[in-house]
Amino acid sequence: MTLDPRLTAGQDSPPAGRSRGLLVTVAILFVTVIVLVVALVLALGDDGPQDGAAPDESTSAPEAESSPTSPAALSPEETVALLMSQQRRDPDDPYALGDVDADIVIVQYADYRCGYCALWHVEVAPALDPYIESGQVRFEYRDHPVLGDASVYAALAARAAGQQGLFWEYGDALYRDAYDGLDPAYDRSYFLEVAERVGVADLKAFEGALTDSDVLGDIMASRDEALSLNITGTPTFIVHDTLVPGALGTDQFLELVELRLP
Template sequence: MAANSQRRFRLSSVIVIALGSALLGGLGTAIVMNSPLGGNASATPGQTAPGQAEPGAEQQQTASGVPDLARRIDGDPTALGAVDAPVVMIEYADYRCPFCSLFTRDTMPKIMEQYLADGTLRIEWRDLPIFGEQSVQTAIAARAAGDQGLFWEYNAAVAAAAPERGHPDIDRAMLIGFAEQVGVPDLAAFELGLDSETHRAAVQADLQEAQSIGATSTPLFLIGDEGIAGAHPLETFQAVIERQAARP
């Protein structure tokens, strides 16, 4: 592999056509089909990107040679699970991506219940704001909530309010409303955090990391040395997590 592309990885695509699939209610998934990862931008929900199967098809991608980007920082508010967990799942996501919200609402709680409690899995969040400044501002807001120990609660509240289709408008008043909803104790400090250049820089650093591997579509998951693009059913994640956990 050329030196200037050492951190990129190639996806071997396996497309399983499931006629009448209930995945996303038949909306399809926003996925990346080209190699290296990131050849296509994500599709608008209900539309089909170049190289993407028709809506209603279940599409699964696994990757080989995935770079180890796990940070394993003790006390990281944007991570869940033991620092030394044998498997790390990194999620690159945009708060205004309906597929990311679907995963957060429907699949993430089940993964947490099954694999966090027994120490198998660590989950690390990465911001990949591909839908504009409102996405950046929401990512900053979640980090401001994280300053008060409520990153994941804030994350879940945004996802719970998201529509099934399209990219919601999220203004400053809504960001403050989510903070009130999850019980952020110091709202004045939270509002100061909304203008934090430190948080903005952290979001930018996540974005640059994603760009370094060619990621342009959300959600994207790196699980050990495998990758999954798109909001897949729980069983897809279970298979990869358990395969990774079984490795010596």
């Protein structure tokens, strides 16, 4: 696992350089968000992107920035501390399920257009429900759109539904469509159809939220967080203290969970 140099102790830089770097980073992030919002408005205005085909194995994920820190340089204790620091345990997190004081936290980085994410969601995720309901496990979902602009739009749509209390229902519908091989266009018409299907009450507000620059910024920040951990594929999980890439089957996944419960 390659770490962002900012996470590494003992690599301080002069205050002036750090300030200049921060200003440059903020400026780049601002410009990026503005460009993406404009592109999103244009794309949805034309009834969505034309590359919204179902995900396939040939789609390349974005590459993480290189880091001078080698995974071999981290001690096991440092690796565990880094992974567990990704837990938020925020009682107001709308993208989390379960008790904030649960025994363990599972963090998932996923893309709504990812075929393996859909497979895991439909076939494995329901097996976690008893653990979540009993207070043993907390599940925290993180957007990691790696399959192009349509993945970003899908994440926006799920969060737009979440503003009306239907984040999980909307995401479930997106994953089930992908699992069933429906090959949707991921355009405005599709997002509105899913919103109606799951019971979004205010469709006008939902549609307006599809171009919310703040929400877009949050999605891209989530993506950058994953890339800083060198997570380029989906689904990827942090099961308490262990990085788990890929969609494990139900038995394997539950074994990992059971081994980490007290």
